[in-house]
Amino acid sequence: MTTPDLKRRRVYTTIGNARSSLQLLATEALMTLPDLRLAALALAAALSLSPGATAFAQNTEAAFRTSTLNLSATGEVRAPPDIVTLALGATSEASSAQAATTQTTQRINAVVAALRRQGIAPRDIQTQYVNLTPRYSDNSNAPREIIPQRATTALMVTVRDIDRAGALMDIAIAAGANQVQGVRFGLSDPAAAKRQARDTALRALQDNAAQVADVMGHRVVRLVTVSAQAYSEIVMTANRVQEPSAPGSRFEPGEIVINANANGVFEIAPK
Missing domain, CATH: 3.30.1660 (Dodecin subunit-like)
Structure with a gap:
Protein backbone atom coordinates (compact mmCIF):
# COMPACT_ATOMS: atom_id res chain seq x y z
CA MET A 1 0.00 0.00 0.00
CA THR A 2 1.39 3.44 -0.96
CA THR A 3 2.04 6.29 1.49
CA PRO A 4 -0.93 8.47 0.31
CA ASP A 5 -3.26 5.47 0.73
CA LEU A 6 -2.00 4.91 4.28
CA LYS A 7 -2.49 8.60 5.16
CA ARG A 8 -5.98 8.58 3.70
CA ARG A 9 -6.91 5.43 5.61
CA ARG A 10 -5.61 6.92 8.87
CA VAL A 11 -7.70 10.07 8.37
CA TYR A 12 -10.87 8.12 7.66
CA THR A 13 -10.21 5.69 10.57
CA THR A 14 -9.73 8.58 13.01
CA ILE A 15 -12.93 10.27 11.84
CA GLY A 16 -14.87 7.00 12.06
CA ASN A 17 -13.67 6.27 15.59
CA ALA A 18 -14.52 9.79 16.75
CA ARG A 19 -17.97 9.60 15.21
CA SER A 20 -18.72 6.20 16.86
CA SER A 21 -17.55 7.40 20.28
CA LEU A 22 -19.68 10.55 20.15
CA GLN A 23 -22.76 8.66 18.99
CA LEU A 24 -22.30 6.18 21.86
CA LEU A 25 -21.94 9.05 24.32
CA ALA A 26 -25.13 10.64 22.97
CA THR A 27 -27.06 7.37 23.36
CA GLU A 28 -25.90 6.90 26.94
CA ALA A 29 -26.77 10.50 27.79
CA LEU A 30 -30.26 10.12 26.37
CA MET A 31 -30.83 7.13 28.66
CA THR A 32 -30.17 9.47 31.58
CA LEU A 33 -32.93 12.08 31.27
CA PRO A 34 -31.40 14.71 33.61
CA ASP A 35 -28.34 15.01 31.35
CA LEU A 36 -30.15 16.37 28.28
CA ARG A 37 -27.56 19.10 27.71
CA LEU A 38 -24.76 16.56 27.39
CA ALA A 39 -26.86 14.53 24.97
CA ALA A 40 -27.53 17.54 22.76
CA LEU A 41 -23.85 18.50 22.65
CA ALA A 42 -22.78 14.97 21.82
CA LEU A 43 -25.32 14.64 19.02
CA ALA A 44 -24.28 17.98 17.52
CA ALA A 45 -20.62 17.00 17.58
CA ALA A 46 -21.38 13.62 15.97
CA LEU A 47 -23.40 15.23 13.19
CA SER A 48 -20.71 17.85 12.52
CA LEU A 49 -18.13 15.15 11.94
CA SER A 50 -20.11 13.41 9.22
CA PRO A 51 -20.16 15.48 5.96
CA GLY A 52 -17.67 18.18 7.00
CA ALA A 53 -15.04 15.71 8.11
CA THR A 54 -15.36 13.79 4.89
CA ALA A 55 -14.78 16.99 2.91
CA PHE A 56 -11.76 17.80 5.07
CA ALA A 57 -10.33 14.37 4.42
CA GLN A 58 -10.83 14.81 0.70
CA ASN A 59 -9.12 18.22 0.76
CA THR A 60 -6.22 16.76 2.73
CA GLU A 61 -5.85 14.01 0.19
CA ALA A 62 -5.92 16.54 -2.66
CA ALA A 63 -3.20 18.58 -0.98
CA PHE A 64 -0.90 15.56 -1.05
CA ARG A 65 -1.60 15.05 -4.75
CA THR A 66 -1.15 18.70 -5.97
CA SER A 67 2.01 20.80 -6.19
CA THR A 68 1.82 24.53 -6.91
CA LEU A 69 4.15 27.42 -7.65
CA ALA A 79 7.21 56.55 -22.81
CA PRO A 80 7.90 60.22 -23.53
CA PRO A 81 5.29 62.49 -21.90
CA ASP A 82 2.93 64.38 -24.15
CA ILE A 83 1.29 66.70 -21.60
CA VAL A 84 2.59 68.89 -18.79
CA THR A 85 0.66 70.44 -15.91
CA LEU A 86 1.77 73.77 -14.47
CA ALA A 87 0.82 74.61 -10.89
CA LEU A 88 0.67 78.41 -10.85
CA GLY A 89 -0.65 80.87 -8.34
CA ALA A 90 -0.93 84.45 -7.25
CA THR A 91 -0.69 85.82 -3.76
CA SER A 92 -1.13 89.35 -2.40
CA GLU A 93 -0.92 91.01 0.99
CA ALA A 94 -2.92 94.03 2.15
CA SER A 95 -4.13 95.64 5.34
CA SER A 96 -7.64 94.27 4.84
CA ALA A 97 -9.03 90.98 3.61
CA GLN A 98 -11.02 92.69 0.87
CA ALA A 99 -8.00 94.52 -0.47
CA ALA A 100 -5.84 91.38 -0.49
CA THR A 101 -8.57 89.35 -2.21
CA THR A 102 -9.14 92.05 -4.82
CA GLN A 103 -5.46 92.26 -5.71
CA THR A 104 -5.11 88.47 -6.01
CA THR A 105 -8.27 88.20 -8.11
CA GLN A 106 -6.95 90.84 -10.49
CA ARG A 107 -3.68 88.96 -10.84
CA ILE A 108 -5.37 85.60 -11.49
CA ASN A 109 -7.83 87.06 -13.98
CA ALA A 110 -4.95 88.58 -15.91
CA VAL A 111 -3.09 85.23 -15.90
CA VAL A 112 -6.12 83.32 -17.17
CA ALA A 113 -6.76 85.89 -19.90
CA ALA A 114 -3.13 85.74 -21.05
CA LEU A 115 -3.16 81.93 -21.21
CA ARG A 116 -6.43 81.84 -23.14
CA ARG A 117 -5.00 84.30 -25.67
CA GLN A 118 -2.23 81.74 -26.21
CA GLY A 119 -4.76 79.05 -27.12
CA ILE A 120 -5.14 77.27 -23.77
CA ALA A 121 -8.70 75.90 -23.66
CA PRO A 122 -10.98 76.68 -20.70
CA ARG A 123 -11.12 72.95 -19.82
CA ASP A 124 -7.34 73.01 -19.29
CA ILE A 125 -7.41 75.76 -16.66
CA GLN A 126 -8.73 74.79 -13.23
CA THR A 127 -8.78 76.65 -9.93
CA GLN A 128 -7.27 74.42 -7.26
CA TYR A 129 -7.85 76.46 -4.13
CA VAL A 130 -8.50 79.93 -2.76
CA ASN A 131 -6.97 80.86 0.58
CA LEU A 132 -7.24 83.91 2.84
CA THR A 133 -4.91 83.94 5.84
CA PRO A 134 -4.25 86.66 8.41
CA ARG A 135 -0.62 87.28 9.37
CA TYR A 136 0.12 88.07 13.00
CA SER A 137 2.89 90.04 14.61
CA ASP A 138 5.68 87.95 16.09
CA ASN A 139 6.44 90.25 19.02
CA SER A 140 6.20 87.94 22.01
CA ASN A 141 6.19 90.86 24.50
CA ALA A 142 3.02 92.40 23.11
CA PRO A 143 -0.46 91.17 22.24
CA ARG A 144 -0.64 89.51 18.86
CA GLU A 145 -1.96 91.78 16.14
CA ILE A 146 -2.95 91.12 12.55
CA ILE A 147 -0.42 92.95 10.37
CA PRO A 148 -1.56 92.22 6.80
CA GLN A 149 -4.00 89.80 5.25
CA ARG A 150 -2.70 87.33 2.66
CA ALA A 151 -4.91 86.05 -0.18
CA THR A 152 -3.80 83.24 -2.48
CA THR A 153 -5.37 81.57 -5.51
CA ALA A 154 -3.81 78.55 -7.23
CA LEU A 155 -4.37 77.27 -10.77
CA MET A 156 -3.62 73.99 -12.53
CA VAL A 157 -2.89 74.58 -16.22
CA THR A 158 -2.62 71.61 -18.60
CA VAL A 159 -0.37 72.21 -21.58
CA ARG A 160 -0.83 69.71 -24.42
CA ASP A 161 2.16 70.94 -26.39
CA ILE A 162 5.02 70.38 -23.97
CA ASP A 163 7.46 72.36 -26.12
CA ARG A 164 5.46 75.49 -25.23
CA ALA A 165 5.32 74.86 -21.49
CA GLY A 166 8.29 77.06 -20.57
CA ALA A 167 7.12 79.98 -22.71
CA LEU A 168 3.59 79.73 -21.31
CA MET A 169 4.90 79.84 -17.75
CA ASP A 170 6.86 82.97 -18.58
CA ILE A 171 3.72 84.54 -20.03
CA ALA A 172 1.74 83.65 -16.88
CA ILE A 173 4.40 85.18 -14.64
CA ALA A 174 4.52 88.33 -16.74
CA ALA A 175 0.72 88.59 -16.46
CA GLY A 176 0.76 88.46 -12.66
CA ALA A 177 1.49 84.96 -11.35
CA ASN A 178 4.03 85.12 -8.55
CA GLN A 179 3.99 81.47 -7.44
CA VAL A 180 5.10 78.32 -9.27
CA GLN A 181 4.32 75.32 -7.09
CA GLY A 182 5.15 72.46 -9.43
CA VAL A 183 5.60 71.12 -12.94
CA ARG A 184 4.24 67.64 -13.65
CA PHE A 185 4.66 65.60 -16.83
CA GLY A 186 2.21 62.92 -17.87
CA LEU A 187 0.50 60.97 -20.63
CA SER A 188 -2.76 61.97 -22.26
CA ASP A 189 -3.65 58.27 -22.67
CA PRO A 190 -1.96 56.35 -19.82
CA VAL A 235 7.65 63.01 -13.05
CA MET A 236 7.29 66.21 -11.08
CA THR A 237 9.54 69.16 -10.42
CA ALA A 238 8.40 71.07 -7.36
CA ASN A 239 9.80 74.58 -7.05
CA ARG A 240 8.18 77.50 -5.27
CA VAL A 241 9.17 80.97 -6.39
CA GLN A 242 7.86 84.28 -5.13
CA GLU A 243 9.46 86.48 -7.74
CA PRO A 244 9.16 86.24 -11.52
CA SER A 245 11.84 83.99 -12.95
CA ALA A 246 14.13 84.89 -15.80
CA PRO A 247 12.52 84.68 -19.25
CA GLY A 248 13.18 81.68 -21.43
CA SER A 249 12.19 78.99 -18.94
CA ARG A 250 12.71 75.47 -20.28
CA PHE A 251 11.62 72.10 -18.93
CA GLU A 252 13.25 68.74 -19.68
CA PRO A 253 10.45 66.16 -19.96
CA GLY A 254 12.51 62.98 -19.71
CA GLU A 255 10.40 59.80 -19.74
CA ILE A 256 7.37 58.48 -17.91
Missing part, protein backbone atom coordinates in the same frame (compact mmCIF):
# COMPACT_ATOMS: atom_id res chain seq x y z
CA ASN A 70 3.46 30.91 -6.28
CA LEU A 71 5.39 33.38 -8.43
CA SER A 72 5.56 37.08 -9.22
CA ALA A 73 6.95 39.12 -12.09
CA THR A 74 7.26 42.75 -13.15
CA GLY A 75 6.93 44.68 -16.38
CA GLU A 76 8.13 48.15 -17.32
CA VAL A 77 7.31 50.53 -20.15
CA ARG A 78 8.95 53.88 -20.78
CA ALA A 191 -4.30 53.36 -20.22
CA ALA A 192 -2.51 52.11 -23.35
CA ALA A 193 0.92 52.22 -21.68
CA LYS A 194 -0.45 50.56 -18.54
CA ARG A 195 -1.92 47.72 -20.61
CA GLN A 196 1.43 47.24 -22.31
CA ALA A 197 3.25 47.12 -18.95
CA ARG A 198 0.66 44.70 -17.55
CA ASP A 199 0.95 42.39 -20.57
CA THR A 200 4.74 42.45 -20.25
CA ALA A 201 4.47 41.42 -16.59
CA LEU A 202 2.01 38.61 -17.39
CA ARG A 203 4.22 37.21 -20.14
CA ALA A 204 7.21 37.31 -17.77
CA LEU A 205 5.12 35.51 -15.13
CA GLN A 206 4.22 32.75 -17.59
CA ASP A 207 7.86 32.35 -18.67
CA ASN A 208 9.02 32.24 -15.05
CA ALA A 209 6.54 29.49 -14.23
CA ALA A 210 7.67 27.35 -17.14
CA GLN A 211 11.36 27.86 -16.32
CA VAL A 212 11.04 27.15 -12.59
CA ALA A 213 8.91 24.08 -13.18
CA ASP A 214 11.40 22.79 -15.75
CA VAL A 215 14.35 23.21 -13.38
CA MET A 216 12.45 21.13 -10.82
CA GLY A 217 11.66 18.42 -13.35
CA HIS A 218 8.01 19.43 -13.60
CA ARG A 219 5.64 20.93 -16.15
CA VAL A 220 2.94 23.55 -15.74
CA VAL A 221 -0.51 21.94 -15.72
CA ARG A 222 -2.71 25.02 -15.41
CA LEU A 223 -2.97 28.54 -14.04
CA VAL A 224 -4.89 28.55 -10.75
CA THR A 225 -5.07 32.29 -9.91
CA VAL A 226 -3.55 35.47 -11.30
CA SER A 227 -3.59 39.19 -10.48
CA ALA A 228 -1.91 42.16 -12.14
CA GLN A 229 -1.69 45.88 -11.49
CA ALA A 230 0.00 48.71 -13.38
CA TYR A 231 0.94 52.18 -12.16
CA SER A 232 2.94 55.11 -13.47
CA GLU A 233 5.64 57.15 -11.81
CA ILE A 234 4.76 60.83 -11.93
CA VAL A 257 7.98 55.06 -16.35
CA ILE A 258 5.00 52.72 -16.11
CA ASN A 259 5.48 49.64 -13.92
CA ALA A 260 3.28 46.59 -13.48
CA ASN A 261 3.25 43.71 -11.02
CA ALA A 262 1.79 40.26 -11.71
CA ASN A 263 1.25 37.42 -9.24
CA GLY A 264 0.10 33.91 -10.06
CA VAL A 265 -0.34 30.42 -8.69
CA PHE A 266 0.38 27.53 -11.07
CA GLU A 267 -0.35 23.85 -10.65
CA ILE A 268 2.60 21.70 -11.68
CA ALA A 269 3.14 17.98 -12.16
CA PRO A 270 6.13 15.73 -12.87
CA LYS A 271 7.11 15.41 -16.51
Whole structure:
Protein backbone atom coordinates (compact mmCIF):
# COMPACT_ATOMS: atom_id res chain seq x y z
CA MET A 1 0.00 0.00 0.00
CA THR A 2 1.39 3.44 -0.96
CA THR A 3 2.04 6.29 1.49
CA PRO A 4 -0.93 8.47 0.31
CA ASP A 5 -3.26 5.47 0.73
CA LEU A 6 -2.00 4.91 4.28
CA LYS A 7 -2.49 8.60 5.16
CA ARG A 8 -5.98 8.58 3.70
CA ARG A 9 -6.91 5.43 5.61
CA ARG A 10 -5.61 6.92 8.87
CA VAL A 11 -7.70 10.07 8.37
CA TYR A 12 -10.87 8.12 7.66
CA THR A 13 -10.21 5.69 10.57
CA THR A 14 -9.73 8.58 13.01
CA ILE A 15 -12.93 10.27 11.84
CA GLY A 16 -14.87 7.00 12.06
CA ASN A 17 -13.67 6.27 15.59
CA ALA A 18 -14.52 9.79 16.75
CA ARG A 19 -17.97 9.60 15.21
CA SER A 20 -18.72 6.20 16.86
CA SER A 21 -17.55 7.40 20.28
CA LEU A 22 -19.68 10.55 20.15
CA GLN A 23 -22.76 8.66 18.99
CA LEU A 24 -22.30 6.18 21.86
CA LEU A 25 -21.94 9.05 24.32
CA ALA A 26 -25.13 10.64 22.97
CA THR A 27 -27.06 7.37 23.36
CA GLU A 28 -25.90 6.90 26.94
CA ALA A 29 -26.77 10.50 27.79
CA LEU A 30 -30.26 10.12 26.37
CA MET A 31 -30.83 7.13 28.66
CA THR A 32 -30.17 9.47 31.58
CA LEU A 33 -32.93 12.08 31.27
CA PRO A 34 -31.40 14.71 33.61
CA ASP A 35 -28.34 15.01 31.35
CA LEU A 36 -30.15 16.37 28.28
CA ARG A 37 -27.56 19.10 27.71
CA LEU A 38 -24.76 16.56 27.39
CA ALA A 39 -26.86 14.53 24.97
CA ALA A 40 -27.53 17.54 22.76
CA LEU A 41 -23.85 18.50 22.65
CA ALA A 42 -22.78 14.97 21.82
CA LEU A 43 -25.32 14.64 19.02
CA ALA A 44 -24.28 17.98 17.52
CA ALA A 45 -20.62 17.00 17.58
CA ALA A 46 -21.38 13.62 15.97
CA LEU A 47 -23.40 15.23 13.19
CA SER A 48 -20.71 17.85 12.52
CA LEU A 49 -18.13 15.15 11.94
CA SER A 50 -20.11 13.41 9.22
CA PRO A 51 -20.16 15.48 5.96
CA GLY A 52 -17.67 18.18 7.00
CA ALA A 53 -15.04 15.71 8.11
CA THR A 54 -15.36 13.79 4.89
CA ALA A 55 -14.78 16.99 2.91
CA PHE A 56 -11.76 17.80 5.07
CA ALA A 57 -10.33 14.37 4.42
CA GLN A 58 -10.83 14.81 0.70
CA ASN A 59 -9.12 18.22 0.76
CA THR A 60 -6.22 16.76 2.73
CA GLU A 61 -5.85 14.01 0.19
CA ALA A 62 -5.92 16.54 -2.66
CA ALA A 63 -3.20 18.58 -0.98
CA PHE A 64 -0.90 15.56 -1.05
CA ARG A 65 -1.60 15.05 -4.75
CA THR A 66 -1.15 18.70 -5.97
CA SER A 67 2.01 20.80 -6.19
CA THR A 68 1.82 24.53 -6.91
CA LEU A 69 4.15 27.42 -7.65
CA ASN A 70 3.46 30.91 -6.28
CA LEU A 71 5.39 33.38 -8.43
CA SER A 72 5.56 37.08 -9.22
CA ALA A 73 6.95 39.12 -12.09
CA THR A 74 7.26 42.75 -13.15
CA GLY A 75 6.93 44.68 -16.38
CA GLU A 76 8.13 48.15 -17.32
CA VAL A 77 7.31 50.53 -20.15
CA ARG A 78 8.95 53.88 -20.78
CA ALA A 79 7.21 56.55 -22.81
CA PRO A 80 7.90 60.22 -23.53
CA PRO A 81 5.29 62.49 -21.90
CA ASP A 82 2.93 64.38 -24.15
CA ILE A 83 1.29 66.70 -21.60
CA VAL A 84 2.59 68.89 -18.79
CA THR A 85 0.66 70.44 -15.91
CA LEU A 86 1.77 73.77 -14.47
CA ALA A 87 0.82 74.61 -10.89
CA LEU A 88 0.67 78.41 -10.85
CA GLY A 89 -0.65 80.87 -8.34
CA ALA A 90 -0.93 84.45 -7.25
CA THR A 91 -0.69 85.82 -3.76
CA SER A 92 -1.13 89.35 -2.40
CA GLU A 93 -0.92 91.01 0.99
CA ALA A 94 -2.92 94.03 2.15
CA SER A 95 -4.13 95.64 5.34
CA SER A 96 -7.64 94.27 4.84
CA ALA A 97 -9.03 90.98 3.61
CA GLN A 98 -11.02 92.69 0.87
CA ALA A 99 -8.00 94.52 -0.47
CA ALA A 100 -5.84 91.38 -0.49
CA THR A 101 -8.57 89.35 -2.21
CA THR A 102 -9.14 92.05 -4.82
CA GLN A 103 -5.46 92.26 -5.71
CA THR A 104 -5.11 88.47 -6.01
CA THR A 105 -8.27 88.20 -8.11
CA GLN A 106 -6.95 90.84 -10.49
CA ARG A 107 -3.68 88.96 -10.84
CA ILE A 108 -5.37 85.60 -11.49
CA ASN A 109 -7.83 87.06 -13.98
CA ALA A 110 -4.95 88.58 -15.91
CA VAL A 111 -3.09 85.23 -15.90
CA VAL A 112 -6.12 83.32 -17.17
CA ALA A 113 -6.76 85.89 -19.90
CA ALA A 114 -3.13 85.74 -21.05
CA LEU A 115 -3.16 81.93 -21.21
CA ARG A 116 -6.43 81.84 -23.14
CA ARG A 117 -5.00 84.30 -25.67
CA GLN A 118 -2.23 81.74 -26.21
CA GLY A 119 -4.76 79.05 -27.12
CA ILE A 120 -5.14 77.27 -23.77
CA ALA A 121 -8.70 75.90 -23.66
CA PRO A 122 -10.98 76.68 -20.70
CA ARG A 123 -11.12 72.95 -19.82
CA ASP A 124 -7.34 73.01 -19.29
CA ILE A 125 -7.41 75.76 -16.66
CA GLN A 126 -8.73 74.79 -13.23
CA THR A 127 -8.78 76.65 -9.93
CA GLN A 128 -7.27 74.42 -7.26
CA TYR A 129 -7.85 76.46 -4.13
CA VAL A 130 -8.50 79.93 -2.76
CA ASN A 131 -6.97 80.86 0.58
CA LEU A 132 -7.24 83.91 2.84
CA THR A 133 -4.91 83.94 5.84
CA PRO A 134 -4.25 86.66 8.41
CA ARG A 135 -0.62 87.28 9.37
CA TYR A 136 0.12 88.07 13.00
CA SER A 137 2.89 90.04 14.61
CA ASP A 138 5.68 87.95 16.09
CA ASN A 139 6.44 90.25 19.02
CA SER A 140 6.20 87.94 22.01
CA ASN A 141 6.19 90.86 24.50
CA ALA A 142 3.02 92.40 23.11
CA PRO A 143 -0.46 91.17 22.24
CA ARG A 144 -0.64 89.51 18.86
CA GLU A 145 -1.96 91.78 16.14
CA ILE A 146 -2.95 91.12 12.55
CA ILE A 147 -0.42 92.95 10.37
CA PRO A 148 -1.56 92.22 6.80
CA GLN A 149 -4.00 89.80 5.25
CA ARG A 150 -2.70 87.33 2.66
CA ALA A 151 -4.91 86.05 -0.18
CA THR A 152 -3.80 83.24 -2.48
CA THR A 153 -5.37 81.57 -5.51
CA ALA A 154 -3.81 78.55 -7.23
CA LEU A 155 -4.37 77.27 -10.77
CA MET A 156 -3.62 73.99 -12.53
CA VAL A 157 -2.89 74.58 -16.22
CA THR A 158 -2.62 71.61 -18.60
CA VAL A 159 -0.37 72.21 -21.58
CA ARG A 160 -0.83 69.71 -24.42
CA ASP A 161 2.16 70.94 -26.39
CA ILE A 162 5.02 70.38 -23.97
CA ASP A 163 7.46 72.36 -26.12
CA ARG A 164 5.46 75.49 -25.23
CA ALA A 165 5.32 74.86 -21.49
CA GLY A 166 8.29 77.06 -20.57
CA ALA A 167 7.12 79.98 -22.71
CA LEU A 168 3.59 79.73 -21.31
CA MET A 169 4.90 79.84 -17.75
CA ASP A 170 6.86 82.97 -18.58
CA ILE A 171 3.72 84.54 -20.03
CA ALA A 172 1.74 83.65 -16.88
CA ILE A 173 4.40 85.18 -14.64
CA ALA A 174 4.52 88.33 -16.74
CA ALA A 175 0.72 88.59 -16.46
CA GLY A 176 0.76 88.46 -12.66
CA ALA A 177 1.49 84.96 -11.35
CA ASN A 178 4.03 85.12 -8.55
CA GLN A 179 3.99 81.47 -7.44
CA VAL A 180 5.10 78.32 -9.27
CA GLN A 181 4.32 75.32 -7.09
CA GLY A 182 5.15 72.46 -9.43
CA VAL A 183 5.60 71.12 -12.94
CA ARG A 184 4.24 67.64 -13.65
CA PHE A 185 4.66 65.60 -16.83
CA GLY A 186 2.21 62.92 -17.87
CA LEU A 187 0.50 60.97 -20.63
CA SER A 188 -2.76 61.97 -22.26
CA ASP A 189 -3.65 58.27 -22.67
CA PRO A 190 -1.96 56.35 -19.82
CA ALA A 191 -4.30 53.36 -20.22
CA ALA A 192 -2.51 52.11 -23.35
CA ALA A 193 0.92 52.22 -21.68
CA LYS A 194 -0.45 50.56 -18.54
CA ARG A 195 -1.92 47.72 -20.61
CA GLN A 196 1.43 47.24 -22.31
CA ALA A 197 3.25 47.12 -18.95
CA ARG A 198 0.66 44.70 -17.55
CA ASP A 199 0.95 42.39 -20.57
CA THR A 200 4.74 42.45 -20.25
CA ALA A 201 4.47 41.42 -16.59
CA LEU A 202 2.01 38.61 -17.39
CA ARG A 203 4.22 37.21 -20.14
CA ALA A 204 7.21 37.31 -17.77
CA LEU A 205 5.12 35.51 -15.13
CA GLN A 206 4.22 32.75 -17.59
CA ASP A 207 7.86 32.35 -18.67
CA ASN A 208 9.02 32.24 -15.05
CA ALA A 209 6.54 29.49 -14.23
CA ALA A 210 7.67 27.35 -17.14
CA GLN A 211 11.36 27.86 -16.32
CA VAL A 212 11.04 27.15 -12.59
CA ALA A 213 8.91 24.08 -13.18
CA ASP A 214 11.40 22.79 -15.75
CA VAL A 215 14.35 23.21 -13.38
CA MET A 216 12.45 21.13 -10.82
CA GLY A 217 11.66 18.42 -13.35
CA HIS A 218 8.01 19.43 -13.60
CA ARG A 219 5.64 20.93 -16.15
CA VAL A 220 2.94 23.55 -15.74
CA VAL A 221 -0.51 21.94 -15.72
CA ARG A 222 -2.71 25.02 -15.41
CA LEU A 223 -2.97 28.54 -14.04
CA VAL A 224 -4.89 28.55 -10.75
CA THR A 225 -5.07 32.29 -9.91
CA VAL A 226 -3.55 35.47 -11.30
CA SER A 227 -3.59 39.19 -10.48
CA ALA A 228 -1.91 42.16 -12.14
CA GLN A 229 -1.69 45.88 -11.49
CA ALA A 230 0.00 48.71 -13.38
CA TYR A 231 0.94 52.18 -12.16
CA SER A 232 2.94 55.11 -13.47
CA GLU A 233 5.64 57.15 -11.81
CA ILE A 234 4.76 60.83 -11.93
CA VAL A 235 7.65 63.01 -13.05
CA MET A 236 7.29 66.21 -11.08
CA THR A 237 9.54 69.16 -10.42
CA ALA A 238 8.40 71.07 -7.36
CA ASN A 239 9.80 74.58 -7.05
CA ARG A 240 8.18 77.50 -5.27
CA VAL A 241 9.17 80.97 -6.39
CA GLN A 242 7.86 84.28 -5.13
CA GLU A 243 9.46 86.48 -7.74
CA PRO A 244 9.16 86.24 -11.52
CA SER A 245 11.84 83.99 -12.95
CA ALA A 246 14.13 84.89 -15.80
CA PRO A 247 12.52 84.68 -19.25
CA GLY A 248 13.18 81.68 -21.43
CA SER A 249 12.19 78.99 -18.94
CA ARG A 250 12.71 75.47 -20.28
CA PHE A 251 11.62 72.10 -18.93
CA GLU A 252 13.25 68.74 -19.68
CA PRO A 253 10.45 66.16 -19.96
CA GLY A 254 12.51 62.98 -19.71
CA GLU A 255 10.40 59.80 -19.74
CA ILE A 256 7.37 58.48 -17.91
CA VAL A 257 7.98 55.06 -16.35
CA ILE A 258 5.00 52.72 -16.11
CA ASN A 259 5.48 49.64 -13.92
CA ALA A 260 3.28 46.59 -13.48
CA ASN A 261 3.25 43.71 -11.02
CA ALA A 262 1.79 40.26 -11.71
CA ASN A 263 1.25 37.42 -9.24
CA GLY A 264 0.10 33.91 -10.06
CA VAL A 265 -0.34 30.42 -8.69
CA PHE A 266 0.38 27.53 -11.07
CA GLU A 267 -0.35 23.85 -10.65
CA ILE A 268 2.60 21.70 -11.68
CA ALA A 269 3.14 17.98 -12.16
CA PRO A 270 6.13 15.73 -12.87
CA LYS A 271 7.11 15.41 -16.51
